[in-house]
Amino acid sequence: MAVDLAPDPVVADLTKRTAAFVRDVVVPVEERHGGVVPNDDVRVELQRAAKQAGVFAPHVSRELGGHGLDMCGRAAVFEEAGYSLLGPLALNIAAPDEGNAHLLEAIATPEQRRGYLAPLASGEIRSCFAMTEPAPGAGSDPSALSTRATRVQGGWRIDGRKWFITGAEGAAFAICMARTSGEPGSPGGATMFLIDADNPGMKIVRHIDTLDESLYGGHVELLFEECVVPDEAVLGSVDEGFRYAQVRLGPARMTHCMRWLGIARRAAGIAVDRAVTRQAFGSRLAELGMIQQMIADNEIDIAASRALILRACWELDQGNSANQSTAIAKTFCAEAIWRVVDRSLQICGSLGISGDILLSRYLREVRPFRIYDGPSETHRWAIARRTVRHHEQPRSGDGLRSAAH
Template sequence: MPVDLTPDDVVVGLAQRTAEFVREVVVPVEEQHRGIAHTEEIRRDLQRAAREAGVFAPHVGREFGGYGLDMRGRAAVFEEAGYSLLGPLALNIAAPDEGNMHMLEAIATQEQKERYLRPLAAGELRSCFAMTEPAPGAGSDPSALATRAERVEGGWRINGRKWFITGADGAGFTICMARSSGEPGDAGGATMFLVDADNPGMKVIRHIETLDESLYGGHIELEFDDCHVPDEAVLGEVDQGFRYAQVRLGPARMTHCMRWLGIARRAQDIAAGRAAQRELFGSRLGDLGMVQQMIADNEIDIAASRGLILRACWELDQGQHASAATSIAKTFCAEAVWRVVDRSLQICGSLGVSGDILLGRFLREVRPFRIYDGPSETHRWAIARRVIRQASKAGAR
């Protein structure tokens, strides 16, 4: 089957409008606030401007106010939005909301879509996805899930502690993954539950201090203490939570890559501009061979990342599981984006280290991406395991 990576005219136009909107509207706000949106006022102002520009929530279906972009279409638009740390927030395509919208659109009932997806897609509220737990609970190994959901009269009772839940502070609802059967270590037995923010059984314990600060709503520790939810709070089918998580996780890894690729391009533009203007030792910085190599390596990393993202997105658009492609793309992009930002900071010297430009902030924000959505080591293990399994089958034949 031929692989077509060419965006259609709608996507091209939307990506161009997004690029203009981010540069003209979002970047000045980002620079004013050092890349961090501290208040609901900032979020709502940016999202209002995105609606007026016609670029708001492009990933959701037209029924919910978007363009219904497939994964390849998202790649072009999300990269342009990611040119600013606040671009994804402005377009309502930031994590974790974007991934939750994708999953709700795919598996929620119509009643759940109206109650949760529609206001989420409109930016009227935010959400979070609560799977990760303190050790020895679920993390890189989701099967270690320890939070327990038990059937009670009229619904379910959830008990457990969640850790590093992005965006949980101020979220209107949580998608909580809890074990409804089996024991930690079992491959199945998880169920997803929609938990409203005002549920007295769910409490914010603390903000976890982290290297990155731009993801809205922070990284939170949550406690579920006899948290009662009705039967209609079950998202999808009982005991099928791990299977449904794959609906979210593969595409969410790619949309993370798309957004961070935009920051890599931004860092490269800053570095190239500096190299073209800064003069020392009788010539421009950009005329020095070592600087030229770093700029060239940046271009290579950006182009290779984009190619891997598009290939994985094509597989997802074809309905394939795309596990290998998404693992390869996520691992390479996470490390390539870091290299691009790091080289760019090096080219800018003391200016790059200073707070006068945002490269230092970018470096802090992109470093955790090598851990989020699965550490690079976990993905490499999965990639190698697939290769060895295929080699064993070939040897047997």
């Protein structure tokens, strides 16, 4: 069977236009502000420019004003957007809004689509996804969920504490995961709720000081205390929240990989520029064997990451769970992208750790990705469990095990 790696012409054109937009419009803004968006006016202006360039919202349906790309189509476009830390925000494909839009398109009611999805897709509002909790609550193990939703007249009362809720400052609403049955440790019993930011029962406790700073709206600790919502606030069905989370998490892990791969390419390009111009020990850095090895290893990590992303995206587009392929891709990419940025900084020497270029900012931004969306260790544990389970399956009549993990 032939394997066709040529991109769809429509996707190829959008990818090319996205690359030009990011380099010409977004990168100067990024460099001016050190990779961090200082206020919402900058976000709004970048998104207005993306709309004018025809590259805004590649992930949402055409009905909602987007380009309706599937996962494989998103891979190249998101990578080009990620060439700048501010590119995803400009295209409205930054976390957590991009993942929330994907989830809402999949399971929201018509009323919820009008009230939450449509303004989110247009960039009119932002959102957050409130699942992670301080220990011993939900983190790498979602079943530890302890935030509780209790039935009250006409709706639900939510009580609990969340933290590392990305983008919560200034978000118009939160998708909150709360336990509606069972106890912490139970495999089911979670429900998703749409909670408006002006609900008096949802309060910002603090902004968490973190290594990274580019994700807009920060990482926030939230308190839900007698937070009452109507029945219409339930997203999907009661007690099905963990199942719906899988709708969001697999694709969101891949789009994270796509965006950070763009930064890896940016870092590698900065390093090569330095290597071909910097003279040391009687030659250019690019002519020294150790530097050549680092440049080559960067190219290998970038190419391997892109291939793993595409494989996982193809499985997702086929309607498969892709649990194994997304875990493999996420683990490899998170570590490979770190290696690329780290090597690039090393090649640039003292310039790399200075504030004169953005490599030190990139290093701080990509390091947490080995923890966000599941630490590498958790993914390796899950990969190994699936592999062992697959190995132990009975052999089929032709002596071969099923290829499905």
